[in-house]
Amino acid sequence: MSIDLKKALNEKGLNATYEGNPAKLLPISENVLSEYKSAADAKTGKHLVAGDMIVTWRGENGGFRGEVLDPMADNDLKIMIRKSDGEDMAVPAGDMGDAIVRLSALVKDDKQNRAELTETNRAAEKAHRAAVARNEIDEDEQFTPVKPRFADGAFAKLPDLVDCMKSRLSVEYGNEFTGAAGKSLAALNELKVGDATRHNLTDAELAKAKEAHALRAEIAKLEANAAEAPQAEREHGTERVEAALEDLRYPGEGINQAQMAAIMPNQDLMNLAFQPFTTLPPHEIQARRLGPRDANTVLQDLRRFEDKEWGTTAVEKCRKLLKSRMPGYDFSAKVFSRDGADMLMVADQAGAVLYAWDSETRVNDFDTAPELVSFSEADVPSDEELEALRAQLRDMRYDANGDIDFDFDIGGDDEDPVLEG
Incomplete structure (x- = not known):
C-alpha cells in the first residue's frame, strides 16, 4: 500500500x-x-x-x-x-x-x-x-x-x-452495460443526493432563509415599481386540453415494460420541471406516453404548431433547473400550442412523453434565480432581522411615492352605460 x-x-x-x-x-x-x-x-x-x-x-x-x-x-x-x-x-x-x-x-x-x-x-x-x-x-x-x-x-x-x-x-450516464434503466437511476440518485445535501440547514433555518429571500425580492420589486401581471381567468381549460389531445393520432406501438417503469414520474422532479411552463400543479397536467411510432406521428401532426419563441425559452429554463439538481441528465423537448392547449413533448433515455395543459395557465416570464439559490448559515436571518424585513415590506405596501396615474378605467367598459327609461 x-x-x-x-x-x-x-x-x-x-x-x-x-x-x-x-x-x-x-x-x-x-x-x-x-x-x-x-x-x-x-x-x-x-x-x-x-x-x-x-x-x-x-x-x-x-x-x-x-x-x-x-x-x-x-x-x-x-x-x-x-x-x-x-x-x-x-x-x-x-x-x-x-x-x-x-x-x-x-x-x-x-x-x-x-x-x-x-x-x-x-x-x-x-x-x-x-x-x-x-x-x-x-x-x-x-x-x-x-x-x-x-x-x-x-x-x-x-x-x-x-x-x-x-x-x-x-x-x-455513459455506462453501456446498464442502459436506459441505469441512466434513469443515475438521474434520480443525482436528484435525491443533490436535494439532501444542497442546504446544510435545519428545517427552521431553511424556512427563515427562504422567507428572508422572498421578502427581499418583494421589496426590490416594489422599489422598482414593477407591476404584477394580472392572472388570467380560466374557462373550460380541461375540456380544451382533452379535445386537443383527442384530435391527435396515436398508433400505440413500441412502448415496452422497461420504458413504462422508467417513465414513472418523480413528484419533486415534476414540481420543479413544470414551473417555467404552467401554474397548474403536476397532477392537473395531462400526459401521454409515446412509443417511437407515436412520437413520429405526433411530431408530424404538430410540426406547424411549434412555439419557437416562448416555448424554446421555457424549455431552456426547465433544462437549467434540472441541471442544477441532476448535472448529468439531459433531454430533448419541443413546445406546441394548439386550440387553447400548450403541449410539451419530452424525450430522454426512457422514451417520450407528451404533456398538455390549458394555455391560459402559461407562465410567461419565469424567474429561475430563486430556485437556483443555495442557502448557507450566512443567509439565515436573526428573528430581529426577519421582523425588520417584514415591517419594511408592510410599510412599502402603503407607500405612494411613485408616479401616480389618476387617468385609469375602474369600470372595465369601453363605452358609457346606456340608461333606459
Whole structure:
C-alpha cells in the first residue's frame, strides 16, 4: 500500500462494516486525489478515479485486506457514526444514494439537537446555581450538561463521500452495460443526493432563509415599481386540453415494460420541471406516453404548431433547473400550442412523453434565480432581522411615492352605460 493511500485512509476514512467486518471506508473524491497525489496509482488492482471507494478490513489471519468498491454496486456495507456515549450507529450503505440522504438528515438533526441542548443546558445550569445558593444541593456537586446525541466531529468526513458519489453518478450516464434503466437511476440518485445535501440547514433555518429571500425580492420589486401581471381567468381549460389531445393520432406501438417503469414520474422532479411552463400543479397536467411510432406521428401532426419563441425559452429554463439538481441528465423537448392547449413533448433515455395543459395557465416570464439559490448559515436571518424585513415590506405596501396615474378605467367598459327609461 502506498504511503499516500495509507495516510488518506487514516485521515479521510470513515468507520464502517464490510461483510460484517469492522472496516475503514475511503471515498475517492477529486479532493482526495488532489491532496494525496500517489493514492491513485497505489497497487489496488485498478487505477483509482473519483467515484471509487476503498474498503480495508482485518482478515481471519490478522492481516489487512482491501477491495475497490463501486458505490453503484450492491455491497454489504454500513457506515458507522460515533455517538456521544461511545457506541456507534450503523447506517446501511448498500444503496449509497439512500445512505447519503439518511446521513444528511442526521447531520441536520444533530445541528438541531445541539441548538436545543444549548438552551436546555443554559437553563439547567442556572437552576443548578440557584439550588446551590439555596443550600438544596452541595456546592461541590458539579453541574453535568446533557451531551448531544452524536460525538463532536461525527460527520466531519461526509463531504468527501458526497463528492465521491456525485463523481460516480456523472459517469453512469455513459455506462453501456446498464442502459436506459441505469441512466434513469443515475438521474434520480443525482436528484435525491443533490436535494439532501444542497442546504446544510435545519428545517427552521431553511424556512427563515427562504422567507428572508422572498421578502427581499418583494421589496426590490416594489422599489422598482414593477407591476404584477394580472392572472388570467380560466374557462373550460380541461375540456380544451382533452379535445386537443383527442384530435391527435396515436398508433400505440413500441412502448415496452422497461420504458413504462422508467417513465414513472418523480413528484419533486415534476414540481420543479413544470414551473417555467404552467401554474397548474403536476397532477392537473395531462400526459401521454409515446412509443417511437407515436412520437413520429405526433411530431408530424404538430410540426406547424411549434412555439419557437416562448416555448424554446421555457424549455431552456426547465433544462437549467434540472441541471442544477441532476448535472448529468439531459433531454430533448419541443413546445406546441394548439386550440387553447400548450403541449410539451419530452424525450430522454426512457422514451417520450407528451404533456398538455390549458394555455391560459402559461407562465410567461419565469424567474429561475430563486430556485437556483443555495442557502448557507450566512443567509439565515436573526428573528430581529426577519421582523425588520417584514415591517419594511408592510410599510412599502402603503407607500405612494411613485408616479401616480389618476387617468385609469375602474369600470372595465369601453363605452358609457346606456340608461333606459
